Amino acid sequence: MSYEFDFQAVLQHWPMLAHGAWVTLVLTFWATIAGFVVGTICAVIRTGGPVWSQRVVAAYVEVIRNTPLLIQAYFLIFGLASTGMRLPIMAGAVLALVVNVGAYTTEVMRAGIESIKSGQLEAADCLGLSRRQVFMHVVLRPAMERVYPSLASLYVLLMLGSSVLSAVGVEELFGTSNRVQSATYRNFEVFIVLGAVYLGLTAIMRATFWLLGLVLFPRRRKLGTPL
Structure with a gap:
């Protein structure tokens, strides 16, 4: 039994796939920014906040890291809707990704x-730096520089993991591909094209983080290791 590939039938739906890819990038962009902010704040709390707040953050991290993203998305999108708090599907999708990646970012930034x-903090005190200057230039920036490769990989995985949101009705790349399959009945070709597009998106994100590393961390630029 022979199988004849027909990519033309799939590629003629490229505007639909391009829109799905764009939605995936938009979701990832906002989730990355908000997730980094949430994760950094939680990491600061967990390393130096009051005991009760550390326990709250620890509980949040454990719950999120030990439950699937899909369950979290169902809860935030459909669970909240059942209580009368209705969110637009895109807002709910971004919220689900932020809550999820924020927990992982917390642990990365905490590390x-x-x-x-402690000697670096003591040296900063001796130089007369303010608490804000110590936090920004002696703690946060060097901490982020050290874990930057892990953060970059985490947010690339976030983009790939966003495909599960198609199960809650988000028209991202994977969700759009389901429509293309229904229209063409060329499932194998669709998944080949889909894999190629995801590889392209991954390359774009890695290149973006590489360039961002060159800008944010001059020392890594000099060493030639921005990622």
Whole structure:
């Protein structure tokens, strides 16, 4: 039994796939920014906040890291809707991704913050730096620099993991591909094209993080290791 490939039938739906890819990038962009902010704040709390707040953050991290993203998305999109708090599907999707990646970012940033030696903090005090200057230039920036490769990989995985949101009705790349399959009945070709597009998106994101690393961390630029 022979199988004849017909990519033309799939590629003629490229505007639909391009729209899905764009939605995936938009979701990833906003989730990355908000997730980094949430994760950094939680990491700071977990490393130096009051005991009760550390326990709250620890509970949040454990719950999110030990439950599937799909369950979290169902809860945030459909669960909240059942209580009368209705969110637009895109807002709910971004919220689900932020809640999820924020927990993972917390642990990554916590590792970076805890890697800062106490001697560096003492030296900053001796120089007369303010608490804000110490936090921004002695703690946060070096911590982020040390874990930057892990953060970049985490957010690339976030983009790939966003495909599960098609199960809750988000018209991202994977969700759009389901429509293309229904229109063409060329499932194998659709998944080949889909894999190629995801590889392209991954390459774009890695290149973006590489360039961002060159801008944010001059020392890594000099060493030639922005990622």
